[in-house]
Amino acid sequence: MTDAKVTALHSRRWTSADAQAHFHMHAWGGGYFSVNAAGHVQMKVDDLPAIDVRQVVDEIARRGVDRPVLIRFQDILAARVRELNAAFQQAREECSYAAPYRAVYPIKVNQMHEVVDEILEAGAAYELGLECGSKAELVAAVALQEGDDALLICNGYKDDAMLGLVLDAQSLGKNVVPVVEKFEEFERLYALARQRGIALRFGVRLRLGVSSAGHWADSSGDRSKFGVSFSQLVDIVSVLARDDCRDALVLLHCHLGSQIPNIMTLAEGVRELAQVYVQLCNDGIAPEFLDVGGGLGVNYDAGVGGGAETSINYTLQEYANTVVSTVGEICATAKQPAPTLITESGRALTAHHSLLVVPALGASGPGADHSDVIVTDDDDPLIKALGDTLRWVTEEPAIGVRELLEAFHDATARRRDASGAFRMGYLSLGQKARADSLYFKICECIERDTGKIDWRTLPLELATLPDMLVDQYLCDFSVFQSMLDHWAIGQCFPVMPLQRLDEVPDRRAMLVDLTCDSDGKIARYVSYDEQRRYLDVHALRDGEPYYFGIFLMGAYQDIMGDAHNLFGRVSEVHVYADDEEDDGFYIEKILPGSQVQDMLGQVQYFPNDLQRRMSDIVRRKVQAKRLRASEGVEILDRYRAFFSASPYLDPEQLPGESGVSGEAVSEAMDQPA
Ligand code: PLP
Numbered sequence: 255m256t257d258a259k260v261t262a263l264h265s266r267r268w269t270s271a272d273a274q275a276h277f278h279m280h281a282w283g284g285g286y287f288s289v290n291a292a293g294h295v296q297m298k299v300d301d302l303p304a305i306d307v308r309q310v311v312d313e314i315a316r317r318g319v320d321r322p323v324l325i326r327f328q329d330i331l332a333a334r335v336r337e338l339n340a341a342f343q344q345a346r347e348e349c350s351y352a353a354p355y356r357a358v359y360p361i362k363v364n365q366m367h368e369v370v371d372e373i374l375e376a377g378a379a380y381e382l383g384l385e386c387g388s389k390a391e392l393v394a395a396v397a398l399q400e401g402d403d404a405l406l407i408c409n410g411y412k413d414d415a416m417l418g419l420v421l422d423a424q425s426l427g428k429n430v431v432p433v434v435e436k437f438e439e440f441e442r443l444y445a446l447a448r449q450r451g452i453a454l455r456f457g458v459r460l461r462l463g464v465s466s467a468g469h470w471a472d473s474s475g476d477r478s479k480f481g482v483s484f485s486q487l488v489d490i491v492s493v494l495a496r497d498d499c500r501d502a503l504v505l506l507h508c509h510l511g512s513q514i515p516n517i518m519t520l521a522e523g524v525r526e527l528a529q530v531y532v533q534l535c536n537d538g539i540a541p542e543f544l545d546v547g548g549g550l551g552v553n554y555d556a557g558v559g560g561g562a563e564t565s566i567n568y569t570l571q572e573y574a575n576t577v578v579s580t581v582g583e584i585c586a587t588a589k590q591p592a593p594t595l596i597t598e599s600g601r602a603l604t605a606h607h608s609l610l611v612v613p614a615l616g617a618s619g620p621g622a623d624h625s626d627v628i629v630t631d632d633d634d635p636l637i638k639a640l641g642d643t644l645r646w647v648t649e650e651p652a653i654g655v656r657e658l659l660e661a662f663h664d665a666t667a668r669r670r671d672a673s674g675a676f677r678m679g680y681l682s683l684g685q686k687a688r689a690d691s692l693y694f695k696i697c698e699c700i701e702r703d704t705g706k707i708d709w710r711t712l713p714l715e716l717a718t719l720p721d722m723l724v725d726q727y728l729c730d731f732s733v734f735q736s737m738l739d740h741w742a743i744g745q746c747f748p749v750m751p752l753q754r755l756d757e758v759p760d761r762r763a764m765l766v767d768l769t770c771d772s773d774g775k776i777a778r779y780v781s782y783d784e785q786r787r788y789l790d791v792h793a794l795r796d797g798e799p800y801y802f803g804i805f806l807m808g809a810y811q812d813i814m815g816d817a818h819n820l821f822g823r824v825s826e827v828h829v830y831a832d833d834e835e836d837d838g839f840y841i842e843k844i845l846p847g848s849q850v851q852d853m854l855g856q857v858q859y860f861p862n863d864l865q866r867r868m869s870d871i872v873r874r875k876v877q878a879k880r881l882r883a884s885e886g887v888e889i890l891d892r893y894r895a896f897f898s899a900s901p902y903l904d905p906e907q908l909p910g911e912s913g914v915s916g917e918a919v920s921e922a923m924d925q926p927a
Contacts, residue, residue: 273755276790278780281565282553282748282806284606286330293756295803297609299329308753311611311801322612322731324807330607331369331808332376338550338599339380341574348575349582353592358407360385360548361395363600363809364608367858370398373603383429385409385598389416390850390901393893394859396423396430397867405596406430407545409459409507410480413907417443419896421452422889426875431505431543433457437486444493457505457545458482458490460530464510464523480509487530491539500539505596506531509547512601517568517576520549524580531581532588545596546577552605554806555746555780564746570602601809608808611752612731612765614800619725621698621761621793624691634685636672640665640692647699658700659713669693697723720762724788726775727763729802733774737804738811746778748805751791759790765802776804851897861897868893 270289274280279287290296294308307325314323335357342355359373361384374382383405386395395406396419408420408430417439423430434440434456447454461481482490494500510523524546531544550573551566568576577595585592629641647653647661672689675681681689701719704712739745749765764787767774779789794800831839851861872886881889 268756268758270756273750273759276759277750278748279750282555282780284330284552286327286333286606287805289755291756293754295750295752295755297327297330299327299333302329307609307611307803308801311752315799321801322610322729322736324736325609325611326366326368326808327607327609328368328372331372331604334603334606335373335376335380335382337570338574338597338603339377339382341570342578342595342597344571345574345578349578351578351582351592351595353594355578355595355597356381356383356405356543357603358383358385358405358545358596358598359603360387360409360598360600361391362387363548364604365391365394365857369604369607369808370394374398381405383407383596385600388901389413389896389899389903390853392416392419393850393896394854394864396428396893397864397871399428400867400871402427403429405543407457407505407507407596407598408432409435409509411435411903412439412443413903414442414446415892415896415899415904415907417446418892421447421450422892424455425450425452425881425885425889426871427880428871431455431457433459433505433507433545434482434490435459435480437482437489440482440490440493454499454502455504456502457507457541457543458487458503459507459509460484460487460527462508462510462523462526464519464526484530491534491537494539495537503534503539504541505543505545506534506541506593507545507547507596509598510549512548513551513564513566514549515551515566517566517572520546520568520573521576521580524577525584528581528584531593532584532590535588535590540591540593542594543596544581544593545598548598548600550597550599550602552601552806552809554605554748603809605806605809608811610731610736610804610807612729612802612804614765614794614802615728615730615768617725617727617761617763617794619763620694620723621725624694626695627688627691629688629692633688634672634675634681636668636675636681637685637688637692640668640672640689640696643668644692644696644699647696647703653703655704655707655711655713655716658703659716661696662700662715662719665693665696694723721787723762725761725763726766727791727794727802729765729767731767732769733767733776734769736807736811737776740776740778741773744778746780747776747807747811748780749776749789749802750805752801752803754792754800757792759792761791761793762788763791764788848901849898850901853901854897865890865894865897 270291270293273289273293279289286297286299288296288298290304290306292306294306296304296306298304305327310325311321311323315321338357339355342357345351346355357377357380359370359377359382361370370384374384376382381404384395384399385407386392387410392408399406406423406428408416412420412432417432420430420432432443434443440456440458443456444454459481461483490503494502506527508523508527510519514520527544527546531541534541550570553566554564577597581595582592627641629638633641643661643664647658650657653661669689672681672686676683676686697719700716701723704716704719709717734741737747740747751759765776777787779786792800854860854864869890872881872890875881876883876886
């Protein structure tokens, strides 16, 4: 809604529907968030009762819980899982796609134990799997999935310890698929599998030619740091053909980048991947799974036509239709069997479920700092002149652009004179304050009148008035801590007041945080106008709490910082120069980095619990005679050793480093199986 329309609405009653439209809730709310008759934001999923968010916040306050607070709506997680599966079910039915669909949740998007548990519980009916991309994630994921059928896809670079754990899990009968990112990783995996006498079963991530747009575009295309090139794939295929183990390659994977803005990009990427699949089938390799990765986007923004990085130009159903129909058509043309389809959607499953609530602590700025002024005979002539201009802009009925501009120039000149007079000691502090208040009042009136004028005809000085008149609302939170992507890459998140939405929001504010950093502010708001730097809010009232909701925080944000991919704090050394030392320096302190168990503890996974789950899995396999007891004990010992290890990879266990398995690799690769 334009400012002109907001102004027009002053003249009639503002309703909850107006607020919904004004804050673009239809664009980003996913159908879960709306405004109720009390003027509060509410959350509703399917037939469950609506939850009044402001009431939740008041209840939290009554219980003495500190704010800001992150609210997780677990029902939304379950709903997203259902909706994703329903969309693919419908697409498969419409395209008569014979093979199944399996959703896989990449836990890096939000590793919180409760989040993963909720997704797994809701996904049980659909055999939803997990995807992990680091050591700590693998340690957690392998113990979380109780059944053997659900997929666990292991992406990212892996050292030998990780590959070993993957093989251990495969020995336990789990459906774990390591996805190799480099030819050397394939070689090491192959060698390790042979050493242990396990049949190789793996996937390949392809570096496609197609790349997406936006901040995450580098996850795909020629410049991507992940995935094997087409020529490396050909090399892998020749080894498999040479050793007659073509069925070892069970999965083809690509990831075009998170938050794909344009459906055409997805269609192109999937087409390229599907072509690789059918050509492999023609060569006698028929991977069971085709994994199109993550990237299903979320509308953070009000942009409706794509292009903007934080909006998407498709629906969930269109996404599913595109994947299914593209693969289906290519397989039908090539007369090859359709593969089981996999998506690794993370953002789309989790973004909506979490909401950050921040209290406004106070306001400052033109609107908040300046009170109404009644000009008297005792005032300085400069104040009287400003008073005349104010009367003129408020009382004159039809003022045009030229008159408004003139009034603005008059007011600006008088205020400048008043400031000069104050600096010279000719004007009192009180008079200077009155001059400022009158000036901002005049600007507000002019700005309100310009709202009725076609913005294309506005002179620049008047067009920039809205930005000049914005207040600052100080809020109790840290942008760096809680909205990392806004701080780092300027991503826009929906923000709006949680209450008084049946009142016109007649103030404009930029939300600033408590930190003393100049970038500790929310500088972009959902709007059709990309330049908009403010939010329409209500004037604060004494003694009445006023809260803002920052929405769609559930993907990447509330888990980011040091905990991204659960890699954790790196080790630190403190070094001093000293010419008395042989090397000219000494190390004063070594602070060890995080261990896998520290990182897991941050997201509520505890060693005892995970190890107990893993022991149960091993015991069941031993009882079922799938494993010898001694093998089971070895697997458990290796698993336990992960908890005190570094979450980072061990360079000695990576390709190109000397080490036990380096020799084993070359030995194994030289000999046919
Ligand atoms: N799969 C892989 C390999 C990824 O790197 C990512 C994240 O970038 C995802 C899945 C999740 O992507 P999204 O959250 O966009 O669905």
